[in-house]
Each structure stands twice: as structure tokens, then as C-alpha cells.
Amino acid sequence: MKADVGADGGAGRPAANGPLLELVGVTKSFPTVVANSDVSLAVRPGEIHAILGENGAGKSTLMKMIYGVLAPDAGEIRWRGEPVRIGNPAHARSLGIGMVFQHFSLLESLTVAENISLATPETASRLAPRIAEIGDRFGLPVDPHALVHSLSVGQRQRAEIIRCLLQEPGLIIMDEPTSVLPPSGIPPLFDTLRKLADGGCAVLFISHKLEEIRSLCHRATVMRAGKVVATVDPAAETNETLARLMIGHDLPRSHRTAPHPGAHPAMEIHNLDYQPEDPFGTRLEGVDLPLYPGEIVGIAGVSGNGQRELAAVLSGETILSRHDRDRIRIGGESCGDAGAGVRRRLGLAFVPEERHGRGAVPEMSLTRNVLLTAHGRGMVRRGMIAFGQARAYAEKCIGALDVRCSGADAEAHSLSGGNLQKFIIAREIALGPKVMIASQPTWGVDVGAAASIRQQLIDLRDQGAAILVISDELEELLEIADRVLVLFRGRLSPSLSRGEATTSLIGRYMTGGFLNENQAREVEPA
Numbered sequence: 001m002k003a004d005v006g007a008d009g010g011a012g013r014p015a016a017n018g019p020l021l022e023l024v025g026v027t028k029s030f031p032t033v034v035a036n037s038d039v040s041l042a043v044r045p046g047e048i049h050a051i052l053g054e055n056g057a058g059k060s061t062l063m064k065m066i067y068g069v070l071a072p073d074a075g076e077i078r079w080r081g082e083p084v085r086i087g088n089p090a091h092a093r094s095l096g097i098g099m100v101f102q103h104f105s106l107l108e109s110l111t112v113a114e115n116i117s118l119a120t121p122e123t124a125s126r127l128a129p130r131i132a133e134i135g136d137r138f139g140l141p142v143d144p145h146a147l148v149h150s151l152s153v154g155q156r157q158r159a160e161i162i163r164c165l166l167q168e169p170g171l172i173i174m175d176e177p178t179s180v181l182p183p184s185g186i187p188p189l190f191d192t193l194r195k196l197a198d199g200g201c202a203v204l205f206i207s208h209k210l211e212e213i214r215s216l217c218h219r220a221t222v223m224r225a226g227k228v229v230a231t232v233d234p235a236a237e238t239n240e241t242l243a244r245l246m247i248g249h250d251l252p253r254s255h256r257t258a259p260h261p262g263a264h265p266a267m268e269i270h271n272l273d274y275q276p277e278d279p280f281g282t283r284l285e286g287v288d289l290p291l292y293p294g295e296i297v298g299i300a301g302v303s304g305n306g307q308r309e310l311a312a313v314l315s316g317e318t319i320l321s322r323h324d325r326d327r328i329r330i331g332g333e334s335c336g337d338a339g340a341g342v343r344r345r346l347g348l349a350f351v352p353e354e355r356h357g358r359g360a361v362p363e364m365s366l367t368r369n370v371l372l373t374a375h376g377r378g379m380v381r382r383g384m385i386a387f388g389q390a391r392a393y394a395e396k397c398i399g400a401l402d403v404r405c406s407g408a409d410a411e412a413h414s415l416s417g418g419n420l421q422k423f424i425i426a427r428e429i430a431l432g433p434k435v436m437i438a439s440q441p442t443w444g445v446d447v448g449a450a451a452s453i454r455q456q457l458i459d460l461r462d463q464g465a466a467i468l469v470i471s472d473e474l475e476e477l478l479e480i481a482d483r484v485l486v487l488f489r490g491r492l493s494p495s496l497s498r499g500e501a502t503t504s505l506i507g508r509y510m511t512g513g514f515l516n517e518n519q520a521r522e523v524e525p526a
């Protein structure tokens, strides 16, 4: 297949009039799947080029080959017109290819400059002025002397981008960069990317958010099942046409009925104060929240305002002292001092935001991952594991959310990020819980699968479950939640009904607009 390559513009050191990066017939297989099949594409200097496709389409595999983490089985990668074998990420960086990962790799207890100096021969003090200069030039304000733990997610991302820019790359790969940002952080990031592109740097931009791709990217390569199915000008497309190219059919529409919440809470959190052991964690203060059967409650907020701590305290990953056991009740039973196992027996299911390590054990098969939380569903009899039952449960989960994998014996790490997320959600929903706590349920999930997940949560609510969704995505909460509260510096705002929960009011609450003057003074950082 020949990619559509047009005239070049921009600076950098491209081969005369040629693309900066070219992939020709690149193929990569894993034991049970061809992740990339005969992929050809070209990226010009100064171009912001989107790669989009449903979960498992092969986007990450392709990026890993460009960044030297994986080697192609067949085909050619050309850089500035020359064929290259990119042996490892250090080699990629030396060629001028940088990558900003979705999950940052900064050390919390070091300053920005100290972190960046770890990857270069320069000392932190010599790097500091250069960091500030690059920050000024590309609209990435971050204090080189600030300790990373004191930075917002957006500032951390800027530090990562600056680390990349110090190596003067010709191409930057960005893996779902907006998924970690609050809505207000997205326009400044896009301004930076446009400035980079204007200076001749190319950007490969992976995202599941079609609006963003349409507003930012010059071209988009659409992948399906490992193959390139189209290269388009995204500005000339609609969300619907892009989605159709990606998933091969129209997006499913959600069916939302009015909630009928029960009279007695399925879970109660009563005046909860919690100081995390993690010195960089957020203290929870005076959290009061009843969750009723048959309702979906959304927790909005900029990440880092106590979401992690709240999820840990509710799920039983963090256990309160005996003295505080009444602060959390499930079905009327006090369980603040009980572990996750006891809470699950009381009817709780939990989807953590981290898939690997928390939501699933990467080295174990999907069948064995089922046993982690569903073993109580007749899968262990007289001390013996009924593997047939566990496999049948795993297969049910695979079918429920169309999880793309080689089957129930596939190891969790072999699934693409979005497919593993779908599997974990399906596993927890299939438990038929009385209370479901889901953190970032559609993180990294494609638009079609995200719609299915939201519908399944609505259906679970209609079956009488109480559901708490903690999400950075306001649109998601506005779509499915029956009421919304905002978490700001460990405190919960008043509850807003669907009618009251407007974007502007929630935005105000996200910066503490619900606190009275005394409270606002108390939560001001020293």
C-alpha cells in the first residue's frame, strides 16, 4: 500500500522534499495476532498526524516500533529518507524521535531540573535556565526548581514535554496526552503542539477523542485490526464519519431512563476524615455521601484532589482504624476497618484506575484474573478451583464487551490497554454487585466501547445497584450520572442534580467555589 505523501513544509533536516518518517509495509505479529499488517504511512515535517483506531487496532505497537521498543518482522522504517533499524529508545532519541508517555516517569521527591538531569549528562543547575527558556518559547510554564510532588498533572506533563524538547527532536510521539488533563489544560497543550509544528517538528498524536483530532491534527491515519484503512483530513470529517471509519459501523446510542433510587442507602460514607500515609497524598476531610440503590453518582474534579484516596478508602485497599469503622457502611453494616474481601462479600465491586497490578495481574490469564474477584461465585469448591467455571465466566466477560483477545487463556498483558479495561469492567459488572465503585471507567477506551461501558453501567443501575463513578471526564459524568459532586483538595462539594450540574458550575466547584471563606483559607496551601 502506498501512503499519501504530499509536499513538505517546515524546517528540520528532512530529505529534500521527502517525508520525515516513512513506514513501508511494516508488519508485526505476536503469537496469536498480527498486530500490524503491511502498514504504510508518511509523516511530514511540521505535521500533526493523528493515529486513531479502536482498541487493539495496533496503534501502540506501531509507536513502539518507531520508538525502538519493538522491532518490525517485515517492512521498512525510513527516517529523513534513509532506511533505519531503530534498536532501542536511546537510538530513537539520538535520531531525533522523542516520546511523551501517558503515565509520567518523574520522581516525586526531585525537582523538575533534577528529574530532567537524570536523562542527560548536564547538571540540574545548568539545565534550569534552559528549561525556563524552552518553557517560555513553547508556552510550557513550569518552575525548574519546583519539587515534582507539588506540581499539577498539567505541569508534570509540561516537564515531560520539555525533557523531550531538550533533545531537539524532529518528531514527538504523544500517547493520549489529553486523557490526564483537566479541560482547561487542553487548549494550552494544543497551542504548544501548534508552535512545535510551526517550527518544523512533527507530532504523532494518539487519541480516542475525535473532537480533539478534528481541531488539532493536519492528517489522520485510521487503523482497524492492524491495517491502515484510511488517511484523511480530519477537519473535513465529522465525529460520526471518523467513528464509522474506525469501528466499521455507527456509534451505539445510549438508552437512559429516569432513575428510581431506593429509600435506604446501599453505602454510606459518614463525616470521613483521612490522612494518607503517602506524604504526597491528599487528605480527605468531612466526606459525607450516601449512595442509594438505583442511582449513579459522579465524582468530578481535577485529578490529584483526593480521587485516589477516596477510591482506596471506599474499596478497602486502605483500611481505617477500628475507631472509625462506622464511617463507612455497606448495606447498613459498618466496615470502615474491614479489608477489600469483607467489603466485596457485602456486595461491593471495584474498578481501580490502574489496570495492571491493581485491576489485573498482567502475567496471569484472563481466566485466572477472574478468580481474583469472582472466586466466590461457585469457582472454589472444597478448596479446589473449578477452572471450567472460571473460564466460562471469563468468556462471558469477553462477549459482554467485545473484548478483542485470543480467548480466556490470553495473559492480561497481551491485551491492548483498552481491551484489558473492558475486561475488568465486564468482570466487575458480572458480579451483580449491590454497590459498584468505578474509577475512570473509560480511560483509554475507544468511542464505541466507551458507549457500551456507559450503557452497561446504566443497565446495572436499573437493576438496582448503587454506582459511584470517579471520572476526570466531565462529559462522561454529565451523560450518565444522576447527580454529581466535585472533589476539591479532599473536600466534597454539595450534590448537584442533573438539572443543576452545568459545566460552568462544576468548573467553579473544581477550583473550590463551593467552600465558604473560612474553609477556603484552611485549604490554601502554605
Ligand SMILES: Nc1ncnc2c1ncn2[C@@H]1O[C@H](COP(=O)(O)OP(=O)(O)OP(=O)(O)O)[C@@H](O)[C@H]1O
Pocket (backbone or CB within 6 Å): 030, 031, 032, 033, 034, 035, 053, 054, 055, 056, 057, 058, 059, 060, 061, 062, 404, 405, 413, 414, 415, 416, 417, 418, 419, 444, 446
Ligand atoms: N506483548 C504482546 N503479546 C501478545 N499480543 C500483544 C502484545 N502487545 C499487543 N498485543 C496485541 O496486539 C494487538 C494490538 O495491540 P495494541 O496495543 O497495539 O493496540 P492499540 O490500538 O494501541 O489499542 P488501545 O487503544 O487499546 O491501546 C492487540 O490484539 C493486542 O492484544
